[in-house]
Amino acid sequence: xxxxxxxxxxxxxxxxxxxxxxxxxxxxxxxxxxxxxxxxxxxxxxxxxxxxxxxxxxxxxxxxxxxxxxxxxxxxxxxxxxxxxxxxxxxxxxxxxxxxxxxxxxxxxxxxxxxxxxxxxxxxxxxxxxxxxxxxxxxxxxxxxxxxxxxxxxxxxxxxxxxxxxxxxxxxxxxxxxxxxxxxxxxxxxxxxxxxxxxxxxxxxxxxxxxxxxxxxxxxxxxxxxxxxxxxxxxxxxxxxxxxxxxxxxxxxxxxxxxxxxxxxxx
Amino acid sequence: xxxxxxxxxxxxxxxxxxxxxxxxxxxxxxxxxxxxxxxxxxxxxxxxxxxxxxxxxxxxxxxxxxxxxxxxxxxxxxxxxxxxxxxxxxxxxxxxxxxxxxxxxxxxxxxxxxxxxxxxxxxxxxxxxxxxxxxxxxxxxxxxxxxxxxxxxxxxxxxxxxxxxxxxxxxxxxxxxxxxxxxxxxxxxxxxxxxxxxxxxxxxxxxxxxxxxxxxxxxxxxxxxxxxxxxxxxxxxxxxxxxxxxxxxxxxxxxxxxxxxxxxxxxxxxxxxxxxxxxxxxxxxxxxxxxxxxxxxxxxxxxxxxxxxxxxxxxxxxxxxxxxxxxxxxxxxxxxxxxxxxxxxxxxxxxxxxxxxxxxxxxxxxxxxxxxxxxxxxxxxxxxxxxxxxx
Numbered sequence: 024x025x026x027x028x029x030x031x032x033x034x035x036x037x038x039x040x041x042x043x044x045x046x047x048x049x050x051x052x053x054x055x056x057x058x059x060x061x062x063x064x065x066x067x068x069x070x071x072x073x074x075x076x077x078x079x080x081x082x083x084x085x086x087x088x089x090x091x092x093x094x095x096x097x098x099x100x101x102x103x104x105x106x107x108x109x110x111x112x113x114x115x116x117x118x119x120x121x122x123x124x125x126x127x128x129x130x131x132x133x134x135x136x137x138x139x140x141x142x143x144x145x146x147x148x149x150x151x152x153x154x155x156x157x158x159x160x161x162x163x164x165x166x167x168x169x170x171x172x173x174x175x176x177x178x179x180x181x182x183x184x185x186x187x188x189x190x191x192x193x194x195x196x197x198x199x200x201x202x203x204x205x206x207x208x209x210x211x212x213x214x215x216x217x218x219x220x221x222x223x224x225x226x227x228x229x230x231x232x233x234x235x236x237x238x239x240x241x242x243x244x245x246x247x248x249x250x251x252x253x254x255x256x257x258x259x260x261x262x263x264x265x266x267x268x269x270x271x272x273x274x275x276x277x278x279x280x281x282x283x284x285x286x287x288x289x290x
Numbered sequence: 291x292x293x294x295x296x297x298x299x300x301x302x303x304x305x306x307x308x309x310x311x312x313x314x315x316x317x318x319x320x321x322x323x324x325x326x327x328x329x330x331x332x333x334x335x336x337x338x339x340x341x342x343x344x345x346x347x348x349x350x351x352x353x354x355x356x357x358x359x360x361x362x363x364x365x366x367x368x369x370x371x372x373x374x375x376x377x378x379x380x381x382x383x384x385x386x387x388x389x390x391x392x393x394x395x396x397x398x399x400x401x402x403x404x405x406x407x408x409x410x411x412x413x414x415x416x417x418x419x420x421x422x423x424x425x426x427x428x429x430x431x432x433x434x435x436x437x438x439x440x441x442x443x444x445x446x447x448x449x450x451x452x453x454x455x456x457x458x459x460x461x462x463x464x465x466x467x468x469x470x471x472x473x474x475x476x477x478x479x480x481x482x483x484x485x486x487x488x489x490x491x492x493x494x495x496x497x498x499x500x501x502x503x504x505x506x507x508x509x510x511x512x513x514x515x516x517x518x519x520x521x522x523x524x525x526x527x528x529x530x531x532x533x534x535x536x537x538x539x540x541x542x543x544x545x546x547x548x549x550x551x552x553x554x555x556x557x558x559x560x561x562x563x564x565x566x567x568x569x570x571x572x573x574x575x576x577x578x579x580x581x582x583x584x585x586x587x588x589x590x591x592x593x594x595x596x597x598x599x600x601x602x603x604x605x606x607x608x609x610x611x612x613x614x615x616x617x618x619x620x621x622x623x624x625x626x627x628x629x630x631x632x633x634x635x636x637x638x639x640x641x642x643x644x645x646x647x648x649x650x651x652x653x654x655x656x657x658x659x660x661x662x663x664x665x666x667x668x669x670x671x672x673x674x675x676x677x678x679x680x681x
Binding site: 077078079081082084085088095100101124125126127128129130131151152153154156157175176177178179180181183187198201202203 | 300301302303304305306307308309310448449454455458461462465466467468469562563564565566567568573575577578579580581
């Protein structure tokens, strides 16, 4: 069984929800990324999303754009990222999901990318610029490698949701707002009706992402989903420190704060 | 396959935009069958834009070069000074039809930005233009014009701070405001239906040129040349001639400081298949798919991708793609000004440069049409600097 499905099954049996945290591979450096993956797991992250830095990240706001630029300046390349994943995988069984723009995968070679990802210990892939219309180029090759292609739905998807989540596996990435990634103060979307629509068409866990930046926001949205995804706020928590030790400590403290927000029972 | 030109094209965009693209495609298809819409579009092309533009026999240039007969399709005479307005009028009427009140656009040289700001002023729409910081410096005259026309010009500070990043930022803004905003894309690039839609709104160039050359020469030309950045003016003039197999279609890319220098924007020289701005096409990228910085003296050609239909025409062999360097374009810029009294846009000067190169080698009974896509007023600053003249 894929680690993502195992994780959600386990959480469900304990009446819990998933905390999914994002980190850019190679920002601030490869070694810190590996430590951060392990550290986030220890602090309560249930699934870790590893961003493959890309020069033109269309779906990302300034925080992740800048993080990607820093990683690229560090000379981060896909083979190095695969090595990072291998190292992280030796230390941890936390489900690992790549977030990659399609051109990164396409240019590297779809088959090669999937094979290497699978060998390194990747469990799923999120491709923010690959709608269902273009999915066939990659989806046929997914099963062979035991990797799950995580589908994305958005508040604008409406009648498309049914087709998007058909045969979904792992989790459904529910984009919370019309917009790009980035820490926000609040989510304007009518989450109740949106998330109900998703649940109407699939039993696969729903993870809500984009804009979720704090434990208090998690408390507000967690009833609508089976998992929350935090990205830019994680990067912000890391970049507050230059010293790698302090950076990792602060990261762990922030992740455990998020986890508390998720675990807290509403009275 | 829908939205594909061979293996090129497609819709590689965030899910948030998919319904907007589907809606746009439906609206566009309906509009193209709606006689009332087409009548309105043609009305504004004629009365507001000033079409048809002349197909001018460049007698002096022809004689100076001593070879093939050269005609210039005078898109520089359009309202706002370039072909961009043809497309803007089409898209803004579509935006109006869809009940949108706000339009956004990217711009490189500023021509598309000015055209969009013009359309927005005319049709009473809110307008925001995204422009790379670098280009804002290079094209201050156009920035001023856009502001004068009532548009907000937002500097783009990410990445290379040029056209590519302006497109990224416009798409991001569209994702955030998809319910209220119409994105007027300026070239035959982006996700389906944009490449098809923009080509259809630009084909008027080729449709007119065909009638005009038949009237003047009683036959079709041997060559059509046009510059290619994203490729809208070239696609517009090529398209009506695609089935006329004897007409050679030649796209001229920006060779910058020369291909070997690495400082160029000639996508078909050193580019490879990839995905950029929602389309699969030829792009200038490294081995890991990171988009490479590109360079050209002309901000309008400074783009690391090319329209997917061009990629298809290139692969199928129907069109040929060459390049002209900065130096060649500058020489052509000066030559056309001196010989014909026409100051071309630096973009268009690339096409002129190639025509000047091959016309002398051709017989006098051969005919070349060069698409003079825009006028050069906006470029006199840059050119004077290269000539060492301070204004």
